[in-house]
Amino acid sequence: MIASTPVPPYYAVIFTSLRTESDTDNYATMADQMAALASVQPGYLGAESAREGLGITVSYWESLEAIRQWKAQADHLIAQQMGREKWYAAYKTRVCRVERDYGFGAV
Amino acid sequence: MIASTPVPPYYAVIFTSLRTESDTDNYATMADQMAALASVQPGYLGAESAREGLGITVSYWESLEAIRQWKAQADHLIAQQMGREKWYAAYKTRVCRVERDYGFGAV
Numbered sequence: 001m002i003a004s005t006p007v008p009p010y011y012a013v014i015f016t017s018l019r020t021e022s023d024t025d026n027y028a029t030m031a032d033q034m035a036a037l038a039s040v041q042p043g044y045l046g047a048e049s050a051r052e053g054l055g056i057t058v059s060y061w062e063s064l065e066a067i068r069q070w071k072a073q074a075d076h077l078i079a080q081q082m083g084r085e086k087w088y089a090a091y092k093t094r095v096c097r098v099e100r101d102y103g104f105g106a107v
Numbered sequence: 108m109i110a111s112t113p114v115p116p117y118y119a120v121i122f123t124s125l126r127t128e129s130d131t132d133n134y135a136t137m138a139d140q141m142a143a144l145a146s147v148q149p150g151y152l153g154a155e156s157a158r159e160g161l162g163i164t165v166s167y168w169e170s171l172e173a174i175r176q177w178k179a180q181a182d183h184l185i186a187q188q189m190g191r192e193k194w195y196a197a198y199k200t201r202v203c204r205v206e207r208d209y210g211f212g213a214v
Contacts, residue, residue: 001161002123002124002125002161002197002198002199003123003199005201008201012119012121012201012203014119014121014165014205016109016110016155016165017109018109018212048123048161048163049159049161049163050157050158050159050160050161050162050163051157051159052156052157052158052159053157054108054109054155054156054157055157056155056156056157056163056165058121058123058163058165064206083211084211088211088212089212090109090210090211090212091109091210091211091212092109092110092208092209092210092211093208093209093210094112094115094119094205094207094208095205095206095207095208096119096203096204096205096206097203097204097206098121098201098202098203099171099202099203099204100201100202101199101200101201101202102199102200103197103198103199103200104190104191104195104197104198104199105125105195105196105197105198
């Protein structure tokens with residue numbers, strides 16, 4: 001689904017990743033758990049995700065402080081470490097301020 | 108590929124879309140043409156794309172002015188119109204300033 005977000009400004013974390021071949025089942029479980037955990041963090045606004053070789057997950061947040069708290073969340077720290085050790089060949093995280101947005105259709 | 112981008116600040120356009128079922132071949136041709144055309148615009152820095160039901164394309168730019176010029180580019184305007192009329196059930200475009208980034212692996 002396209003995330004339903006408020007009038008800008010708000011914040012986005014663009015997480016782009018290339019997976020290793022390993023540990024697919026545990027990875028999928030973790031990804032689901034992290035999505036569920038993110039969704040109950042303070043300041044969470046929504047998320048969008050797709051993988052087609054390259055994986056792109058964009059999560060939306062009320063503030064930079066909300067993003068900092070999510071980055072420091074204990075279970076999420078463990079997932080970040082496992083990600084570097086096992087699941088990802090490479091990733092890049094970009095923290096952004098959404099300046100304006102517009103759309104079409106039921107979004 | 109994960110886009111190789113400079114030290115922030117720079118700008119990102121997050122384009123999230125849901126396709127209609129129609130006109131798959133023409134859509135694929137247009138998508139390839141728009142990716143090629145974007146890549147030769149002034150101020151273009153790179154792009155990342157994945158579709159898995161939801162499509163997410165993130166393009167990176169040196170400035171808001173470069174984004175404005177790309178939005179107003181003639182062939183791109185035609186693709187935007189065709190998108191609303193035919194290819195997309197819904198889309199959302201978000202224009203962002205990338206404040207910071209960090210990564211892992213060969214990015």
